[in-house]
Amino acid sequence: MRLISTMALSCLLFSSYAESSVPLTPAGNGHWVLPASVNGQATVPFILDTGSDGSYVYDSFARQKGLKAGAPIRVEGMTGAARMPTYRLDSITVDGRTIRGVDVAGLPARKDAEIVAGVTGNDLMDGAIAIFDFPCRTVSLLPKPVSMHPILTKDAVMIQAGTVIDGTQLTLPVTVNGTAGVAVLDTGSRGTQINSAFARAAHLQVDGPSFRRGETLYGAASDAMETREGSVKEVAFAGRKVSGLTIRVADLPVFKSFGFGSGPAMILGINAMMEQRLVYDHKAKRFWFDHSRCKAPTQATASVLQ
Structure with missing residues (x-):
C-alpha cells in the first residue's frame, strides 16, 4: 500500500478548491505588504490592515504622484491623534477588488526604512472574504456571496x-x-x-x-x-x-x-x-x-x- 505524507495529504484535501491570490512580502521592518494598483497604474506595496477603518497613503507617495492635498482631517493612531492632509484617489485595486472615489489621509514619513506606499483596510475588504494565508505568504479577496464550505477545513x-x-x-x-x-x-x-x-x-x-x-x-x-x-x-x-x-x-x-x-x-x-x-x-x-x-x-x- 502506498503511503502519503501528512503534507501531501494536506495538499490533496485543499486541491478541490482554488482561489486567486497575491503575494505577501516583507516590507523591511516587520510589516507584510501586497501589490496594490492606485488609480489604475503599476502596483505599489500596500499593507492590508484589519485594524484600519479606511485607506491611507504615505506623504512620500503623494509627493511622488503629485497628488493635490485637500482639507486636513483628524486621524487617530495607536499612540495618539493628529491632523493630516487628505487626498482623492480614483481607485485602489487589490487582487481584482476595486474601490473607487477614495478619500485617503496622508501619513507622515515612517521612522524606519520600510518600503510601503500606503494602507488599505476595512473599506476595501467590506463585501469580500479576505483570506490571509500567512505560511503561504498570500492573500486572496473573494467577492461575496461565496460559499464558505470549500474555503474552510473541519478544524476551522x-x-x-x-x-x-x-x-x-x-x-x-x-x-x-x-x-x-x-x-x-x-x-x-x-x-x-x-x-x-x-x-x-x-x-x-x-x-x-x-x-x-x-x-x-x-x-x-x-x-x-x-x-x-x-x-x-x-x-x-x-x-x-x-x-x-x-x-x-x-x-x-x-x-x-x-x-x-x-x-x-x-x-x-x-x-x-x-x-x-x-x-x-x-x-x-x-x-x-x-x-x-x-x-x-x-x-x-x-x-x-x-
Missing part, C-alpha cells in the same frame, strides 16, 4: 467578533498565560501589544529581568511611546496556542478610544498569526482561524483548546 474555529466604540475594528477573546482579556484583530500591526492591566493580571514581571526596554512605537500620528518587551509562556485565541510570543507592554491611547476601559486589552498583531490562515468576513463581523494550505496541521500550531 469561527469567532463571532465583538466591536469597538470608535472604529470598525473587530475583537476576540484571548488569554495570556491563562488570564483572559480582549484583543483587536490587527493585521497592520507588526507586533502584539498589551496594556499594563493585562500584564498585571497575567502576573508578568514587566520591570524584571525577563523584560527589557522595547521598541519605541510611533503609530500613524508619529507620537513616540516607550514599551517594555518580553516573551510570554502562552497566548491563546480561537482554539490556537502560541508559545513564547514576544509582546510589548504599553498603555496605548487607542485602547481608550476602543472603549476597553481599565480592563486587560491587547492588539493582536501578525507576529501571533504567522502560523495561521485567517479567513476574514468584516461585514458579517466574523472570522476564522484555520490550517494553512502550505503547512500540515501540528499539535504546536493548531491544537484545539479543551
Whole structure:
C-alpha cells in the first residue's frame, strides 16, 4: 500500500478548491505588504490592515504622484491623534477588488526604512472574504456571496467578533498565560501589544529581568511611546496556542478610544498569526482561524483548546 505524507495529504484535501491570490512580502521592518494598483497604474506595496477603518497613503507617495492635498482631517493612531492632509484617489485595486472615489489621509514619513506606499483596510475588504494565508505568504479577496464550505477545513474555529466604540475594528477573546482579556484583530500591526492591566493580571514581571526596554512605537500620528518587551509562556485565541510570543507592554491611547476601559486589552498583531490562515468576513463581523494550505496541521500550531 502506498503511503502519503501528512503534507501531501494536506495538499490533496485543499486541491478541490482554488482561489486567486497575491503575494505577501516583507516590507523591511516587520510589516507584510501586497501589490496594490492606485488609480489604475503599476502596483505599489500596500499593507492590508484589519485594524484600519479606511485607506491611507504615505506623504512620500503623494509627493511622488503629485497628488493635490485637500482639507486636513483628524486621524487617530495607536499612540495618539493628529491632523493630516487628505487626498482623492480614483481607485485602489487589490487582487481584482476595486474601490473607487477614495478619500485617503496622508501619513507622515515612517521612522524606519520600510518600503510601503500606503494602507488599505476595512473599506476595501467590506463585501469580500479576505483570506490571509500567512505560511503561504498570500492573500486572496473573494467577492461575496461565496460559499464558505470549500474555503474552510473541519478544524476551522469561527469567532463571532465583538466591536469597538470608535472604529470598525473587530475583537476576540484571548488569554495570556491563562488570564483572559480582549484583543483587536490587527493585521497592520507588526507586533502584539498589551496594556499594563493585562500584564498585571497575567502576573508578568514587566520591570524584571525577563523584560527589557522595547521598541519605541510611533503609530500613524508619529507620537513616540516607550514599551517594555518580553516573551510570554502562552497566548491563546480561537482554539490556537502560541508559545513564547514576544509582546510589548504599553498603555496605548487607542485602547481608550476602543472603549476597553481599565480592563486587560491587547492588539493582536501578525507576529501571533504567522502560523495561521485567517479567513476574514468584516461585514458579517466574523472570522476564522484555520490550517494553512502550505503547512500540515501540528499539535504546536493548531491544537484545539479543551
